């Protein structure tokens with residue numbers, strides 16, 4: 026159970042909706058004119074093929090009779106919600122996951138007055154550009170895309186009825202499914218050594234980390250991407266983690282997370298907070314008697330270690346004054 030469910034224990038839970046709504050849109054509006062950062066060559070996305078798996082959760086007091094009396098007169102069928110989302114994917118003229126969620130969620134609130142709030146979230150279904158030979162070089166095909174099993178952008182918005190259209194009550198953006206392996210220059214030493222400790226200290230492990238990163242903007246409108254200069258692309262955040270991982274000899278995943286968080290907050294003054302969910306998939310050394318740094322490694326057994334951490338601008342301020 027998440028923290029928010031725990032803290033709202035006194036309130037009645039009542040909502041319904043549709044999840045796992047896969048939406049594919051070809052020839053969407055390109056994401057252009059984003060600000061570039063030193064850690065990344067990402068400067069935009071053509072959106073020739075844009076995929077999302079969306080979840081829509083609808084709330085409203087008027088839905089109580091549907092639960093208590095079997096009275097469906099106010100119920101918009103979840104099947105219709107799916108149709109609504111798919112139809113309006115053809116009308117959206119923006120270029121981001123969050124922008125689409127805002128567009129569809131706001132229209133839904135406008136269309137159905139019995140709805141008090143919608144929680145919209147989506148994972149991007151990513152596709153890779155495929156290099157093909159063109160004019161004596163390799164260029165990204167504008168026709169053929171690879172189905173990607175890598176990281177993907179995430180967005181979440183909680184929309185209520187505002188004075189003038191919808192209001193963004195809460196938001197969260199992210200990149201999930203990052204998996205990185207650094208073959209050497211990682212240590213894990215100095216941890217508690219007592220009668221339960223069997224793990225040997227390692228000065229140079231091969232570290233395999235899986236990570237999801239989430240962020241919030243000081244002004245939630247910046248999450249939508251209408252002003253691309255203030256938008257934080259998931260691709261750049263992914264590139265920040267891999268750059269920090271490349272540059273630093275970290276003593277733990279905890280330290281990698283913290284240093285990555287500082288870099289993200291530094292690069293994007295428009296962000297309010299950043300949070301991490303990581304887990305450790307580090308392979309087990311089978312042989313290290315090879316020439317040089319070579320090793321043979323195998324999959325780790327269960328159980329799995331994890332790290333969660335959230336940061337805001339005060340962490341950056343502390344670093345500046347330290």
Ligand SMILES: O=c1[nH]c(=O)c2[nH]c(=O)[nH]c2[nH]1
Pocket residue numbers: 213224276277278279305330
């Ligand atoms: O980066 C790590 N952090 C830990 O807290 C931990 N614990 C452990 O057994 N291995 C690791 N690695």
